[in-house]
Amino acid sequence: MRERDDHRKHRAALLDRLAGVLEQVGFPHGIAKVYAALTLAEGEGLSTGELIDELGISKAAVSNAMQFLIGTNLVERYRVRGSREAHYRILKGRWGDILARKFAATSRIRSAVEEAMVSIDSPAASERLEEMRDVYAFFETEFENVMQRFNERTGR
Amino acid sequence: MRERDDHRKHRAALLDRLAGVLEQVGFPHGIAKVYAALTLAEGEGLSTGELIDELGISKAAVSNAMQFLIGTNLVERYRVRGSREAHYRILKGRWGDILARKFAATSRIRSAVEEAMVSIDSPAASERLEEMRDVYAFFETEFENVMQRFNERTGR
DNA sequence: TGGAATGTTTAGAACTACCTGAACGTTGGG
DNA sequence: CCCAACGTTCAGGTAGTTCTAAACATTCCA
Numbered sequence: 001m002r003e004r005d006d007h008r009k010h011r012a013a014l015l016d017r018l019a020g021v022l023e024q025v026g027f028p029h030g031i032a033k034v035y036a037a038l039t040l041a042e043g044e045g046l047s048t049g050e051l052i053d054e055l056g057i058s059k060a061a062v063s064n065a066m067q068f069l070i071g072t073n074l075v076e077r078y079r080v081r082g083s084r085e086a087h088y089r090i091l092k093g094r095w096g097d098i099l100a101r102k103f104a105a106t107s108r109i110r111s112a113v114e115e116a117m118v119s120i121d122s123p124a125a126s127e128r129l130e131e132m133r134d135v136y137a138f139f140e141t142e143f144e145n146v147m148q149r150f151n152e153r154t155g156r
Numbered sequence: 157m158r159e160r161d162d163h164r165k166h167r168a169a170l171l172d173r174l175a176g177v178l179e180q181v182g183f184p185h186g187i188a189k190v191y192a193a194l195t196l197a198e199g200e201g202l203s204t205g206e207l208i209d210e211l212g213i214s215k216a217a218v219s220n221a222m223q224f225l226i227g228t229n230l231v232e233r234y235r236v237r238g239s240r241e242a243h244y245r246i247l248k249g250r251w252g253d254i255l256a257r258k259f260a261a262t263s264r265i266r267s268a269v270e271e272a273m274v275s276i277d278s279p280a281a282s283e284r285l286e287e288m289r290d291v292y293a294f295f296e297t298e299f300e301n302v303m304q305r306f307n308e309r310t311g312r
Numbered sequence: 313t314g315g316a317a318t319g320t321t322t323a324g325a326a327c328t329a330c331c332t333g334a335a336c337g338t339t340g341g342g
Numbered sequence: 343c344c345c346a347a348c349g350t351t352c353a354g355g356t357a358g359t360t361c362t363a364a365a366c367a368t369t370c371c372a
Contacts, residue, residue: 014272021268024261030330039285042278048349058332063350084340084347090284095291105180112177116170122198128246129195135251138309142302150294186360204318214362219320240317240370 015040015054026102030057034065038075038090045078045089073097096150103143110136171196171210182258186213190221194231194246201234201245229253252306259299266292 015036022032037054038046046054051062066088069075074094078087113133120126171192178188193210194202202210207218222244225231230250236243269289276282 010275014275017268018272021265024265028330039288040272040276040278040281042281044280059349060333060351061331064331067350086349092284092287095288099291099295109177109180112173116174116196119166119170120196122196124200125196125198128248131248132195132251135255135306138306139255139302142305146295146298146302149298150291153294184360215319216321216363217361220360223320242319 011040025098028068030061031065031068033057034062035069035074035090038088041089045087047080047083047085047087049085051088093154096147096154100147103147106136106140106143110140167196181254184224186217187221187224189213190218191225191230191246194244201243203236203239203241203243205241207244249310252303252310256303259303262292262296262299266296 015033018036018039019029019032022035023029027035033055034051037051048059048062051057052059066075066077066086069088070077074091075088076091078089080087110133113129113136117126117129117133120129171189174192174195175185175188178191179185183191189211190207193207197206204215204218207213208215222231222233222242225244226233230247231244232247234243234245266289269285269292273282273285273289276285
């Protein structure tokens, strides 16, 4: 069964690559692997046991990852009749939220920099902070517009 | 000198806070502290010795941080006559580059997801990848437009 | 060109994140 | 209600990162 073996290896490589992508988005390593496995699942989702087999991790790691993924509303638990195991599937339409959360950092950063500006007296330092503030203020409003267009697009 | 002491403590807190902001942007911890110190410097920059004193780190850490900051074109070295120490100052107008670099991840992610799509046959998995691809493609073009507006704005 | 001051590299220590195994708690079928 | 299957929590260990100290290299001035 050389062919099957190749297939399996290829799938594993694909999974690692996708997990790497998700780490770039900001997911912790272990959570990225779980999310990637759920994305590439043949059916609608996977059970705890299937995740343990496919990823070679412990059930504690699965439990931990699910606490994060369910807590952040990216994954949900569901039951399959005839099985006592928990099953997990990816919720659709969550990518907008994931990215919106990242954009939220922009406004936090802007206000933190502004807060720093008030207690600085050196002109040189003020100038550097001002540049930083202006850049982030610009991107903050741009991101708001982008998200609005995104929501209109998906709302249709 | 209670007043001076308060001032010093306040500065240190401000520095930590700004360093935290920079970590949110993606800087590693040590590098964020150095960049924050250079931002808040009274004058145009700081010497190695000043950074060591202010941050309480070793000269090796300074050397390492500067390798990163100079390598990514965010800081430059300059000399001060009468001193044999290296001095470092923040380059102006680099924040656009910093953020552009982050946006570049968007297109890398989109193409990685597209690559995964070609070797997947499960309809459920394809659908999930497709959603991810579409979202990232949307943001990719939006970011391109945002960066163009940013460059026009600063180009003036 | 020699020597002191400074910067870089490297080997190892400390810290942090995360994972595992085991104990514990919970759930559901008989 | 009890037992077995499963999930969660927690203490401990491991891997990876980043710091430091010290050796080494470089630079600059006499």
